[in-house]
Amino acid sequence: MNQPTYPKNTWYVAAMAEEVAGSKPLGRQVCGESIAFYRSHKNEIAAVLDFCPHRGAALSLGYVEDGLLVCGYHGLKMGADGKTKEMPLQRVKGFPCMKSYAVEERYGFIWVWPGDQSLADKALIPHLEWAVNPEWAYGGGLYHINCDYRLMIDNLMDLTHETYVHASSIGQKEIDESPVSTVVQGEQVLTTRYMDNIMAPPFWKAALRGNGLADEVPVDRWQICRFTPPSHVMIDVGVAHAGNGGFDAPADKKASSTVVDFITPETETSIWYFWGMARNFKPDDQALTETIREGQGNIFAEDLEVLERQQQNLLAFPDYPLLKLDIDAGGVQSRRIIDRIIAKENAANVSVQTIAPLQTVSF
Incomplete structure (x- = not known):
């Protein structure tokens, strides 16, 4: 598989803050990741994989209701943590958790970390003096x-x-x-x-x-x-x-x-x-x-x-x-x-892939 030509373990500007407003989510691809951005509870910005676990519909085609992202296909409701919260007449406890993304609204922009979410650190977002x-x-x-x-x-x-x-x-x-x-x-x-x-x-x-x-x-x-x-x-x-x-x-x-x-x-x-x-x-x-x-x-x-x-x-x-x-x-x-930077990321990925099987072996 070809390695990407861009770093992923970093912060990118994904949108202008005004692009994500009201009850309408924004679907945007960043570094090959299809992401749905929306306003959850208390107008806080949230970002999840733009993929409904029910039938694979784009969640960004839905709407926001009570802080949850509602799929516009069959009404599945997704939380900011990527977990399905409810769906009409369905039991959703066993639904797989979708990927959620570290996201931050700052300086009038929406910033997202498309790579390894465990490495996301909001302190790494660059300071913009002119914005404050x-x-x-x-x-x-x-x-x-x-x-x-x-x-x-x-x-x-x-x-x-x-x-x-x-x-x-x-x-x-x-x-x-x-x-x-x-x-x-x-x-x-x-x-x-x-x-x-x-x-x-x-x-x-x-x-x-x-x-x-x-x-x-x-x-x-x-x-x-x-x-x-x-x-x-x-x-x-x-x-x-x-x-x-x-x-x-x-x-x-x-x-x-x-x-x-x-x-x-x-x-x-x-x-x-x-x-x-x-x-x-x-x-x-x-x-x-x-x-x-x-x-x-x-x-x-x-x-x-x-x-x-x-x-x-x-x-x-x-x-x-x-x-x-x-x-x-x-x-x-x-x-x-x-x-x-990309070479360093790739080396880290290879290291993780190498040791991963050892972590899952059972005796």
């Missing part, structure tokens, strides 16, 4: 993309493509004319690019205006991409009026944000892409938040066809070697970290 600090505002969305999740990581850890894919918004020739630096810090990969004394592209001109700054003056621009496993990329981006320190410029001289990217594998060749932008200027301006969210959503939409066609090509031409250039270092180093 009132000096920041956030707006984002969700795209489903038919590509390997690592292709999206490559895309975000090398922003050279902005010159070509996003020419009308954030792209400019100075991007691919500026050198890239990549360093590995433990399990984090950091890729940086600085562009000094240039004119801002359309998106950043609008951001400058949104912060009450002149937009037809030279600026210093920066892109600082940070990968952390399993597949999160946070990018510090912005522009400052030239000569004021760039990234370190005072707030009244710049427009800066953090691009938020949570990339969750659905299958080996499809993803749930949670994108957004957090900013620490004018956090109470809801109209500005929506304008930025709409603009960023349009920018990311431009990547969709590129990534999906890239995936199709890689499947159609598996024997063609791909070139690796210095601009690819961020993605390459990120993949090496992922590979090490």
Whole structure:
């Protein structure tokens, strides 16, 4: 059996909190696991295998009643622990327990641990300062993309493509004319690019205006991409009026944000892409938040066809070697970290499988 190309013993963003609301469950596949998410007692989030033990129907097609997930086929009622609680005119005590998943609602997202449930530790969910600090505002969305999740990581850890894919918004020739630096810090990969004394592209001109700054003056621009496993990329981006320190410029001289990217594998060749932008200027301006969210959503939409066609090509031409250039270092180093994590998981699984028969032998 082929080993998965993604880690499973980790936390992934499975949904935006508002996607799981009321009495309607949400069915979503994460790392090959079909999961039904729903609100149980006291509106707490719950997640169980999206499989009814009666006839195999998708539980996510049902509804929630009194904190239980009701199968929409024959009325079986499932609890958050994966145990069948009741079913009309049936005795359910002997029904098998379905898999339930460690799940947490935090920072406006639903997080799930798709792997070994005994290893799930909520303390491992990354801290997101921008999500709890009132000096920041956030707006984002969700795209489903038919590509390997690592292709999206490559895309975000090398922003050279902005010159070509996003020419009308954030792209400019100075991007691919500026050198890239990549360093590995433990399990984090950091890729940086600085562009000094240039004119801002359309998106950043609008951001400058949104912060009450002149937009037809030279600026210093920066892109600082940070990968952390399993597949999160946070990018510090912005522009400052030239000569004021760039990234370190005072707030009244710049427009800066953090691009938020949570990339969750659905299958080996499809993803749930949670994108957004957090900013620490004018956090109470809801109209500005929506304008930025709409603009960023349009920018990311431009990547969709590129990534999906890239995936199709890689499947159609598996024997063609791909070139690796210095601009690819961020993605390459990120993949090496992922590979090490997967190898460690696989080794642990083999060890468990090896000793398991010894635990069940009877004399």
